[in-house]
Amino acid sequence: MNAPTSIKEFFESGYRQFLPHVSIDCAIFGFHDNQLKVLLLKMKNVAGWCLPGGFIHWTEPANEAAQRILQERTGISQVFLQQFYTFGEPERNKEPNLKDLIDSLNIEHTEDNWLFHRTISIGYYALVEFSKVIPTVDLLSDECCWWDMHELPKLLFDHSLMIGQALQTLRMQLNFHPVGYNLLPEKFTMPELQKLYETILDRPLDRRNFQKKMLSLGILERLEERKSVGPHKSPYYYRFDKQKYDQALQAGISFGF
Amino acid sequence: MNAPTSIKEFFESGYRQFLPHVSIDCAIFGFHDNQLKVLLLKMKNVAGWCLPGGFIHWTEPANEAAQRILQERTGISQVFLQQFYTFGEPERNKEPNLKDLIDSLNIEHTEDNWLFHRTISIGYYALVEFSKVIPTVDLLSDECCWWDMHELPKLLFDHSLMIGQALQTLRMQLNFHPVGYNLLPEKFTMPELQKLYETILDRPLDRRNFQKKMLSLGILERLEERKSVGPHKSPYYYRFDKQKYDQALQAGISFGF
DNA sequence: TCAAAAGTGTTCGTCCTACACCCATGA
DNA sequence: TCATGGGTGTAGGACGAACACTTTTGA
Structure with missing residues (x-):
């Protein structure tokens, strides 16, 4: 063929x-x-x-x-x-x-x-x-x-x-699928992840609540490295902990906003 | 044809x-x-x-x-x-x-x-x-x-x-579609509606919380008539208020458990 | 009078929301 | 030194979960 x-x-x-x-x-x-x-x-x-x-x-x-x-x-x-x-x-x-x-x-x-x-x-x-x-x-x-x-x-x-x-x-x-995992590069910052959600949902989210929620899911790992992006504090890099991510998905955890 | x-x-x-x-x-x-x-x-x-x-x-x-x-x-x-x-x-x-x-x-x-x-x-x-x-x-x-x-x-x-x-x-x-409206006859009792949800979800729900939630949606109308179904208190009949039901759906209200 | 199911309200805990100050950085 | 954006914690409110007693009815 x-x-x-x-x-x-x-x-x-x-x-x-x-x-x-x-x-x-x-x-x-x-x-x-x-x-x-x-x-x-x-x-x-x-x-x-x-x-x-x-x-x-x-x-x-x-x-x-x-x-x-x-x-x-x-x-x-x-x-x-x-x-x-x-x-x-x-x-x-x-x-x-x-x-x-x-x-x-x-x-x-x-x-x-x-x-x-x-x-x-x-x-x-x-x-x-x-x-x-x-x-x-x-x-x-x-x-x-x-x-x-x-x-x-x-x-x-x-x-x-x-x-x-x-x-x-x-x-x-969005709440049930590994959206972030698939759309972002391996290393990303919290503001980048937030922008992704904001863009898909087309509405602004509160920075502090977003960070709190994401971290509470226990699927992110914070790296020591920070990203240098301009005249202000440098954000940390994060990456997904693939294993925990998959477990969370299986358990039907809500990533929702 | x-x-x-x-x-x-x-x-x-x-x-x-x-x-x-x-x-x-x-x-x-x-x-x-x-x-x-x-x-x-x-x-x-x-x-x-x-x-x-x-x-x-x-x-x-x-x-x-x-x-x-x-x-x-x-x-x-x-x-x-x-x-x-x-x-x-x-x-x-x-x-x-x-x-x-x-x-x-x-x-x-x-x-x-x-x-x-x-x-x-x-x-x-x-x-x-x-x-x-x-x-x-x-x-x-x-x-x-x-x-x-x-x-x-x-x-x-x-x-x-x-x-x-x-x-x-x-x-x-289940949370976003008029499940009850389509699967039940025009008049039904609260226990019947609850059984429907329990059957679809395959798990028991609390009677009081179920009733509270359903009524709070404001899409049900209680009739004066009661259904006589055995040696115990007779449940009221309810029916859906179609107009409010449709409004609720449009507004994206959650019927969820 | 008894068994079986329906009607009803309150408490507690959790999770979401709103919100403000300090810090690091590069220009 | 200043403008910009990132890091972080707390308090209040809404909603869901747990839970018990009384009432009705037919046998």
């Missing part, structure tokens, strides 16, 4: 490799500059961005397909990845703007093409460490980069809806 | 009506005799039960297909219905026991049949009022009835997993 190597081949013979009528789209979240970021692709010859996505090989589990797609766009694997909704509207993958792309390809029978059949998409969201990601375009796109959640470009298909729903799910699961 | 009227026709021509490779399964919950119940179907000529399910018409939204399937099996519509997970394992709809059913049908090319292609299933759960349901078999089944959640029969495919996951989702969403 070889991956298609050109768009044309992909359009014309992808149906041999992939389950038709089903796709996967991933909202990949990162955290950088105190902002929540989403990784987006810009389709070739089309004025609009979309979520990284793809199709499922005939004998591949859907969850593995999602991991594969994520790996292909970011270069990282083994990350936190979670289904959040399946989008089943019949017209959801109709997109008039695709005409330009297709016109440029010289493909026959475009109306009939497997790619444009009605497709149900399984939405996943991923939490990744911003600095480890190497954004990589796919066959259909010519740009791949991070966008600030508050300044998203025009999105194709129903992907705007998807991002909204992914974010909502992320907020709801 | 006519519905298939015989199994044979369904097996042989269903692909013309339905999107292939995608199905829907519904965990339909009811509450009766202080027990949480699930509606199950027994397939013809096969020793095993399964969740009510079906396929999506070519131009039908997935959520509407789920409503339709639910309506066909229970006779009721406009009920609380919610996606909980999409099952995408490649072998999930392989089921050796189906051989008996197929043998009895005299169908050609069964291996190649659209029905046995790899299918990804969107799982929904529904909350319905037990007494309003008229369990109705489908083409493939010869029995349709309620089963106690604690005494489930052998289930086909991955439907056991599905029920488990549906229940887990129901528990998590």
Whole structure:
């Protein structure tokens, strides 16, 4: 089973490799500059961005397909990845703007093409460490980069809806999932962790209460090292105690605010 | 678009009506005799039960297909219905026991049949009022009835997993969704409402605290009528104040324990 | 008159919230 | 030396958990 190597081949013979009528789209979240970021692709010859996505090989589990797609766009694997909704509207993958792309390809029978059949998409969201990601375009796109959640470009298909729903799910699961663990680098400061929570929840939190609560969970380890960040007191570095973190998760501890 | 009227026709021509490779399964919950119940179907000529399910018409939204399937099996519509997970394992709809059913049908090319292609299933759960349901078999089944959640029969495919996951989702969403409103008849007593919560959560709750909390939400209306249920004090009937209930939901009030 | 379940209020402890001062650092 | 942001503790209030006695009813 070889991956298609050109768009044309992909359009014309992808149906041999992939389950038709089903796709996967991933909202990949990162955290950088105190902002929540989403990784987006810009389709070739089309004025609009979309979520990284793809199709499922005939004998591949859907969850593995999602991991594969994520790996292909970011270069990282083994990350936190979670289904959040399946989008089943019949017209959801109709997109008039695709005409330009297709016109440029010289493909026959475009109306009939497997790619444009009605497709149900399984939405996943991923939490990744911003600095480890190497954004990589796919066959259909010519740009791949991070966008600030508050300044998203025009999105194709129903992907705007998807991002909204992914974010909502992320907020709801904030208390039960290792959000910090996945979005931050190994070493981080308490203010950074707080900013992450504030950004996701989109509201300010009290510094002292935040610190108290986080430390009381017993899953953080304070390092001796401090981060030098300007003309003021230097904050300590912390890191997660993976073992205690996992125990806490299992026990269903609430990380909530 | 006519519905298939015989199994044979369904097996042989269903692909013309339905999107292939995608199905829907519904965990339909009811509450009766202080027990949480699930509606199950027994397939013809096969020793095993399964969740009510079906396929999506070519131009039908997935959520509407789920409503339709639910309506066909229970006779009721406009009920609380919610996606909980999409099952995408490649072998999930392989089921050796189906051989008996197929043998009895005299169908050609069964291996190649659209029905046995790899299918990804969107799982929904529904909350319905037990007494309003008229369990109705489908083409493939010869029995349709309620089963106690604690005494489930052998289930086909991955439907056991599905029920488990549906229940887990129901528990998590107990605080944010109109569980009581959908599972109970219009009039009910406080002990009945409490039993419902206890059954779903699978743990006892304190009577006094439960009542206090429920009443404090301001979404219940106590009726003058009492229910006569044995040699002891008669409990009051309550009903939900729909308007306040909806307001409370919107405001994101926690019904939680 | 007895058994079985329903109605009802108070106390205690915990957890969340609000809040202010001092300290370290680099410009 | 000053502006900026980080480190830290305490008091009050809200909410949830624990808990017992009285009342009603049918047998």
